[in-house]
Amino acid sequence: MIRSLFSLAALLMGSAFLLFAGGLNSLILPIRGEAEGFTAASLGLLGTGWALGYVVGCLRTPTLVARVGHIRAFGAMCAIAAIAVLLSLILITPWVWIPVRALSGFCFAGAAMIVESWLNERTEASSRGRVFGVYTMVNLAATTAGQLILTLGDATGYVFFALAAIVYCMALLPTAISATTTPAPLTQVSLNLRALWRNSPIAVFAVMMVGVSNASFGTLAAVYAARIGMSLSEIALFASIPILAGAVSQIPVGIASDRFDRRKVLIAVSLLALVADGLFIALGSMGPPVVMALAALFGATVFAMYPVIVAHANDHAEPGSFIQVSGGLLLVFGIGSIFGPTVAGFAMTSYGAATLFAVTGGAHALLIAFAILRIATAPAVSPENKTRFRARPLARGSTPETLAMAANQKEFDARDKAAAPGKPQG
Template identity: 80%
Template sequence: MLRSLLPLAALLMGSAFLLFAGGVNSLILPVRGEAEGFSAASLGLLGTGWAIGYVAGCLRTPTIVARVGHIRAFGAMCAIAAIAVLLSLVLITPLVWIPVRALSGFCFAGAAMIVESWLNERVDSASRGRVFGIYTMVNLAATTAGQMVLTLGDANGYFFFVLAAMVYCLALLPTAISATTTPNPLTSVSLNLRGLWKNSPIAVVAVLMVGVSNASFGTLAAVYAARIGLDIGDIALFASIPILAGAAAQIPIGIASDKLDRRRVLIGIGLCALLADGLFLFGGFVSLWAVMSLAALFGATVFAMYPVIVAHANDHAAPGTFIQVSGGFCWSTGSGQSLDQRPPVSR
C-alpha cells in the first residue's frame, strides 16, 4: 500500500493544503457573517451559492483540462480560490459573499475532479477502495485542522482570511514542481450523465442522496452551534468532530469495500447513517457531550460513503473517462446540495 501511495504524495499533499484552506474558509464565513449581522436567509444562500458554483465547475472543468492539462487547471483552481477568499475580506456584504462563495464552489469542484481522475488512473480495482479511503481521510483531516485553527484567534479580524488565501496558493506547488506523471489526455470532455447512469445507477442515486443529506449540516452547522449558545471553540469542535470521525472511518471501510461487494458495504453504512440522523432529530439530546457524540456518529457514517460510491463506479469505467465519472458525481453531489439549502430557524 505504501509503495502505491508514494507516487501520489504530491497530489495528496496539494489536495490536503486545498482542503485545509477550505476548512478555514467554510467556517470563517458563517461565523463572521453571524457577527456582522447577516440575515438567516443570507447565511443560507452562502450554501446555495456554493452548490451552484460546484455544479458549474463540474460542467466546465473537463473542457478546461482538455485545453491546458491537469496540472495547469489544478493550479488555476487554487489561485482563483485564493482570490475569492480575499474578496470576501475586502468586501464584507452578502451581495459579494454569495457570488464569491459560488466561485469557491466552482474551484473546489474542478480541483476534486482533477485529483480524483488522477488517482483513478494510478490505481487498480484491487486497491481503489483503500486508496480513495486514504485520500478522503487526508482531506477530512486537513479540513478539520483548518476549522480548528479558528480557535487560535479572533474571527472578527483579517488573519484567517489571509491565512486561507496563503494556503490556497501553497496547494498548487506540490503538483507544479513534482515529476509525477500526469494523466493521459482526455478522450472526451462532455459530461455524459446517461452514460454515468448506465455505468452504475446505484452510484448515481447514492451520491445524489449524499449531497442532499450533507448539505444543511455542512453549510449551517456553525450557525446552529452558535445559536444553541456554543462559544467559538465549541463551534469549531462541533464542525470538526464529524469530519475527524469520518477520517478515522475511511481505512477500515475502504479495506472492507475492497474485500466485499462495495454495494453491500454501502448499504451497511447507509443504515448506520440513518440511525445517527434519527437520533439527532428525535432523541431530544441537549447536553454538549451528547450533541458532540451524535455529531461524531453522523460523520463516521456519512463521510465514509462517497469514496465507496466513487470506487464502485470507477471499477466499471473505461480508461480515459475517469474525469467524466468524477465530474458526474461532483455534479450529482452539487445538485443534491442545491436541493436542500434552507436558512436556519431562529431560536
C-alpha cells in the same frame, strides 16, 4: 525511485494545502457571517453557491485544461481561489459572498482534479490502491486541521482569511516546479439521469437526498452551533467530529454492505441518522457534551451513506463503467447539495436553528421510504454479482479524478481508452 517518491510527496502536500485552505474557508465564512448578523437564509445560499460552482468545475475543468494545459489551469484556479477569499474579507456582504463562494467552488474542484490527475499519472498500477488510501487520509487530516485551527484565534479579524489565501497560493508550488511531462487528459463524465435511473433508481434518489442532508449540515452546522451558544472552539470541534466519525464508520458499514442487501444496510444507517436528527431537535439545548455526542452519531451515519449508494449502483452497472456511473452519481449528489442549504437556511431563518435537523430528517425519511419501496418491488443483488465496497472521502470533496484514483486497473484502463484521441468521452 527516490525522485518518484518525492514527486508523490510534493503532490500530496499540494493537495493537503488545498484541503486545509478549503476546510478553513468553509468554516470561517458562516462563523464570520453569523457574527456580522447575516440571516441563516443568506448563509445557506453560500453552500448553494459553492455546490453550484463545484459541479460546474467538475464538468468544465477538463475542457479548460485541454485548452491551456494543466500547469496554467492549476495556477489560475489557485490564484482565483485566493482572490475569492480576500474579496470575502474586503467586501463583507452576502451579495458578494454568495457569487464569490460559487467561484471558490469552481476553482477548488478544478484544482483538486488537476492534482489528482498528476497523482494518477505518477502512480504505478500495483500501488494505486495504497496511494489512494494515503491521499484520502492526508486530505481528511488537512480538512480537519483547517477547521480546528480556528480554535487558536479570533474569527472576527482578518488573520484566518489571509491564512486561507496564503495556503491556496502555497498549493501552487508542487506543480509550478514540476519538471515531469504533462499528465493525460482529465477524466470527464456526463450527467445522464435517464441512464442512471435505469441502472439503479434507489441510487439516484438516495444520493440526491444525501446531497440535501450533508450539504445542509456542512454549510449550516456552524450557524446552528453559534445559535445554541457554543464558543468558537466548540464550533470548530462540532464541525470536525462528524467528519472523523464518518471516516471511521465506513469500515463496519462497508463490511455489512458486502454481506447483506445494501438497501437494507442503507435503511439501517438512515434510521440511525433519523434518530440523530430527532435527538438534535429534542436535546440540542442540553449543552456541548450532548451535542458533541450527537454530532458523532450524525457524522457516523450520514457520511457512510454515499459509498454504500455508489457500491449498490455499481452492483447493477455494466463491467468497466465504474467511473461513469460513480461520476454521474457524484453530479447528482452535487445537485442535491445545491438545493439543501437553501431550504435549510430559509427554514432556520423562519423557524429557528433546530429546523436544520428537520430538513436533514426529512431527507432521511424520504430515503428510507423509497428504499423500502424498492425492496418490495425489486430483488436483491446476488452475492456473486456484488462489487466490493470501497471506502471513500467525503462526496463533497470528490471529483471525477478521485473516482479514477479509486478505480481498479480494468476500470482505469477503460477510462484511458475512452479518453484516447478520436474516442468520445463519457
